[in-house]
Amino acid sequence: MSEKTVQAFANGEADFGNRAKWYTSRVLIYGALVFWSLICLFPIYWTITTAFKIAPDVMQGNLIPWIDFTPKWLGLRSLGLSPETIFETSTVREEFLKRFMNSAITSVSASMLAVILGSLAAYGLSRFSYRFGFMKNNDISFFFLSQLILPPVVLALPFLVLYKQLAMLDSRIGIILLYALMVLPIVVWIMRDQFSAIPVELEEAALVDGLSAWGAFFQIVVPIALPGMVAAFILSLVLCWNEYFFAALLTSTDAKTLPVMVASQTGSQGINWWSMAALSGAAILPLVIIGIVLERYIIKGMAAGAVK
């Protein structure tokens, strides 16, 4: 906007006062935004840079690479992932990659399972009326959602004993089942919203054309509800990837996930800062990337319950 157009609407001192006020409010708003961005980003920045610091740099609290300190490959070397070590055999790297894969496999499969079961249930509940003993549709929905308040600690110990009996302790499948259960209420919550937003007339037309209820679901409804399913999947993925409590109690050597590995390293004395930083960085990096790339799905998923 040029100076002239602003001038055209100006009428002396009142306008000048307004403009000063406008500028102060701008400064305050952007100041607050930048301040909170720093609070959000600094711990991530700190972790990633610390992975490249040697001990004196950590002690002196040096912050900016190439100015305060010279980055070294210490953190990645401790995981066997630095340029010199990446082509050599390394037990640490194998251990790390195994944990990483465990985390990836369990969280992806659990989220898939939850999205499949949850979407089917949510669709059924939003279209047909059921009776399950004394339970009607609303009660069944509430039954699913009420699982959300179940604290993990209640299930942890019975599952420990149960899995021992079933020889499923320290197995990925055991963890996957529990994680799927943990995120199922959230999936039902999101998908119920998605499906009730889809007009029934679409499916009625499909039924007239000779499709069955399941055919209409797969050919008409799923393509429309896909973004919602992706949102539910991503949210589940975040929760499963970060889950620590069940993994700490129910896994030991084979199925141990990344958070458990991170936690076991924090406890031990004399662990190097750079290797801890590299490990924590590796644990958060996949989700940071997902957060940046798929942000709109995450927001869509979380907003689903808030606004009807």
Place this chain on the structure above:
Amino acid sequence: MMTPAQSEGDRLHTVLSDHMSPRRILAGRALVWSAAFVLFATLVVQALHDFEYLSFGFETWRPVLYAYVLWAISMGVAQVLLRGERGKRALFVLPAVLFVVSIVVFPLLFGLYISFTDWNLSSLTGRKFNGLDNFRQMLSDPFYWNALKNMVYYVLAISVEYAIAFGLALLLNAQIRARKFFRVVFLLPLMLSPVAVSWMVGKSMMEIRFGPLANVARFLGWETPSFFGSPEIARLSIMVMDAWTFIPFMMIMLLAGLQALPKEVLEAAKVDGCKPWQSFWQVIFPLMLPVSITAIVIRIIFKLKLADIIINVTAGGPGGATDSVTSFIFREYRDRSNVGYGTLLAMVYLILIIIFVTTLLNVVKRWMRPTN
């Protein structure tokens, strides 16, 4: 048994013109009963084997699980055989119901049994029923009550989180440039694993000698910063870390609410000469009440599960000042292998949570929209 009721209640009407032949119905019944028989037989054999009445049996209970899965599948097939089109509809909900029931209800019942036994994994005597002894022990366990008291503090901290989250949502909803950038940045803490956060913030940034937060504290005039020394400050530090990861969650919900506000009302307030402060308290805040309450209730539910950060940063210390119920039971199990007592504590906690959340939902119901 799950049956779709009269099809008048359905949102999606379908013509149900199935004629079930008697043979089909017979096949369906036979399937269900034989699968149930297999399940029951495996169960009985294995139970007898376990109590050493029977010499033969399986190494583990795994076959019982397979029998259960087999039964669940034949249950689904039989729905279609017996009820045709209606059975196919029941199949939408049946898998999820069977999944949740088998994975929640059985373990809960089993947990209820464990909680009345004296069972320490490290002792050789194994498990034996001891009635209400665990309960009596709980009543005189100061650490459990202390943990419950801490939960009250942790839940109360949500009010501050809510205020900050609302402020951030208002900022993001204002006329700003680079809104998308700020939204992504503000969302990031939510994506981080609490375990990683406990190292990143709790163990390294709050390190008293050279952690950046300690440096900031020294700069601000706190000469000997110690974030986990005294009980109050330690609890506050835990609250801050937990708030840091979860504020984005409430912020996003509130932002969605703000964006869905009717524009006309806001403009009418402006035309009527409302100052921003007035229009916030008299227009925006009341309109946002249902969203706010939904966000707070969900946040409380998540807060009641708080444990990861405490386990990894303070392990409940100093002197149990930061313990949450979950972290306390975690240690009861981990360090003392006290399965029976730990399970009872968990069960009592579950009952307290159910009472608390139901009361809460009933109290806030009248401020929420009827659909919630």
